[in-house]
Amino acid sequence: MSEKLLNRTPLSDEKRAALHEDLHKRPEAAVISRAVMKNGIKQASEDTAALTRLHRTFSVELETGRVTNQRHSGRCWEFATLNTLRHAMGAKYKVKDFELSQNYLFFWDKVERANIFYDNILNTAELPADDRAVAAFLARPGEDGGQWDMAASLVQKYGVVPDYVMPETANTNDSSSFGEALDLKLRKDAMVLRQLVHDGKDETEIAAQRQEFLSEVYRMAAYSFGEPPVSFDLEYRDDEKKYHRDENLTPQAFYDKYFDINFDDYVVLSNAPDRDFNKLYRLPSQENIVGGRPIRLLNVTLDKMKKATIDQLQDGETVWFGNDVLEQMNRSEGLLDSQLYRESELFDVDLSMTKAQRLEYGQANVSHAMTFTGVNLVNGVPNRWKVENSWGEKNGDKGYFVMADSWMNDYVYEVVVNKKYLDAETLAVLDQEPTILPSWDSLA
Secondary structure, eight states, X not given: OOGGGOOOOOOOHHHHHXXXXXXXXXXXXXXXXXXXXXXXXXXXXXXXXXXXXXXXXXXXXXXXXXXXXXXXXXXXXXXXXXXXXXXXXXXXXXXXXXXXXXXXXXXXXXXXXXXXXXXXXXXTTTSOTXXXXXXXXXXXXXXXXXXXXXXXXXXXXXXXXXXXXXXXXXXXXXXXXXXXXXHHHHHHHHHXXXXXXXXTOOXXXXXXXXXXXXXXXXXXXXXXXXXXXXXXXXXXXXXXXXXXXXXXXXXXXXXXXXXXXXGGGEEEEEOOTTSOSSEEEEOGGXXXXXXXXXXXXXXXXXXXXXXXXXXXXXXXXXXXXXXXXXXXXXXXXXXXXXXXXOHHHHHTOOOOOOHHHHXXXXXXXXXXXXXXXXXXXXXXXXXXXXXXXXXXXXXXXXXXXXXXXXXHHHHEEEEEEEGGGSOHHHHHHTTSOOEEOOTTXXXX
């Protein structure tokens, strides 16, 4: 828009005086100001009754053991997926605290995601670098975050290994430095690949350069995380202290032998009221493996999402869910409640937005993934949920959070459930041709 077409309103002396007058005509202004400046906005607005609402008793509660710790990394989606797997193994083999290697999946995700990034860059090479799709690819090429289907794709292709086979490193415990280096490399690679296309180089030369770049990414990941094992010996003691050993397993063979979960039996239910319900959506821009699982979201109403989640919990299986954990959360106490911080009352300013409005105007963000391990039902209706996080045992009750049902309404956007918990009408939606969501979509 041309500068001369903009209509701008200056902040005049008279308007500044009116702002000052409006503040100081409020008799409570001085008291509130002292409380907020001394204690901070969160502490001054926190509803202490939340502890009463969110006491930790649940009518449905699964035994799940110690929590994991993703530390300073964005691997929550992998942790939450592996948590559901280890809980299943723990129940079957009586080894509830068995832990799977998050590093193993993290390594392959970085290599696979670089591979698909090069495809995205080459497929959009004729577009300008500031095109919205190209800019979205360049904005986060080496990021940690992801979706459930991405983790499922990794497990289906590469299997899993115990955590002792490929343990955490300094660069998985704090992935920021590796992420910065990978961002720089991938953006530079994008520049080179786009220039090769613009210069009219043949496909053979471009493919050779692409392969060289991918080899460099593999080397960076191997130096930072270690190289993944080809085979290993499984050793563990169960909850009754009995020793077990199974020799010379590949990661794929380990998964096939010890885990009964078929990812194809599961579906991601989303609750995004800014778009049509009973409709299937897809996020190809987020997919991490060429030929892997498509990221599909079956958008449903809250009542359908909750019913499927409760049914799965009642059958003894934990539930992966995507959410906006940065909203209305007390990390140290492990509390999630839509009325936890009453900032509207504190400032006497209406800060309310509906879930649909938050999605439409950029306030909503699927920032985290966790695991439901319990729910409290009163006359069949949930009022609070037990949540396993992946932030270690120093947060909440040894790492477990408690969520008000209102928080699920407002800030839970995705759950992963077995298709058997869906009614026929909802299952039929899976046969639809999905609507493609752009790379800048609010659910991306």
